[in-house]
Amino acid sequence: EIVLTQSPGTLSLSPGEGVTLSCRASQSVISNYLAWFQQKPGQAPRLLIYTASSRATGIPDRFSGSGSGTDFTLAISRLEPEDFAVYYCQQYSSPPYTFGQGTKLEIK
Amino acid sequence: QVQLQESGPGLVKPSQTLSLTCAVSGGSITSGSSYWTWIRQSAGKGLEWIGRIYTNGNTNYNPSLKSRVNISVDTSKNQFSLKLGSVTAADSAVYYCASQSHRYRWGTDVWGQGTTVTVSS
Numbered sequence: 516e517i518v519l520t521q522s523p524g525t526l527s528l529s530p531g532e533g534v535t536l537s538c539r540a541s542q543s544v545i546s547n548y549l550a551w552f553q554q555k556p557g558q559a560p561r562l563l564i565y566t567a568s569s570r571a572t573g574i575p576d577r578f579s580g581s582g583s584g585t586d587f588t589l590a591i592s593r594l595e596p597e598d599f600a601v602y603y604c605q606q607y608s609s610p611p612y613t614f615g616q617g618t619k620l621e622i623k
Numbered sequence: 624q625v626q627l628q629e630s631g632p633g634l635v636k637p638s639q640t641l642s643l644t645c646a647v648s649g650g651s652i653t654s655g656s657s658y659w660t661w662i663r664q665s666a667g668k669g670l671e672w673i674g675r676i677y678t679n680g681n682t683n684y685n686p687s688l689k690s691r692v693n694i695s696v697d698t699s700k701n702q703f704s705l706k707l708g709s710v711t712a713a714d715s716a717v718y719y720c721a722s723q724s725h726r727y728r729w730g731t732d733v734w735g736q737g738t739t740v741t742v743s744s
Contacts, residue, residue: 605670
């Protein structure tokens with residue numbers, strides 16, 4: 516089973532700032548089958564990024580994903596108030612498809 | 624755009640079987656362009672992938688649950704189902720049905736709203 520470790524656990528930031536979230540895998544994620552999700556309270560996760568760097572339909576270009584192998588990042592430029600949420604990475608290259616424990620972005 | 628809706632009991636007694644159904648609308652469950660998936664989320668374990676089924680009936684399960692889980696498809700009703708046996712309090716969670724789509728290189732792009740299941744006597 517691939518273990519995903521996200522860092523940091525929580526970030527306190529202000530709207531307008533930029534941020535980079537990290538997701539590290541315990542073994543290589545084949546074909547870069549790594550996704551990023553955003554989850555707000557009481558809602559299901561929302562797909563932001565698939566195959567490490569491709570944005571899903573309707574996702575603003577201030578969200579970008581990068582990385583390969585075992586190290587992946589999600590960058591958000593110019594945080595908007597609606598971006599404060601919990602972000603999860605997920606690998607779907609090797610069952611069981613595992614999730615990271617999440618990074619919470621909170622408003623400073 | 625495909626939409627998913629979970630249904631099933633919100634309360635299950637320990638040792639019994641949890642049964643949930645996911646209704647698919649806006650597309651056919653037999654289209655061959657999606658894997659139909661169950662994921663759960665609890666405060667203690669975060670997001671946990673339970674398993675998935677393809678339209679040909681092929682399944683993949685999380686080894687940690689494999690002995691207790693079954694996912695099936697009902698093409699006549701355009702829905703798929705989850706059964707989890709011998710439940711304990713540790714199985715209390717929000718259960719989501721979702722789809723992994725070929726359009727997004729098998730990323731999980733569509734999620735149901737989630738249904739809360741509590742295991743308690």
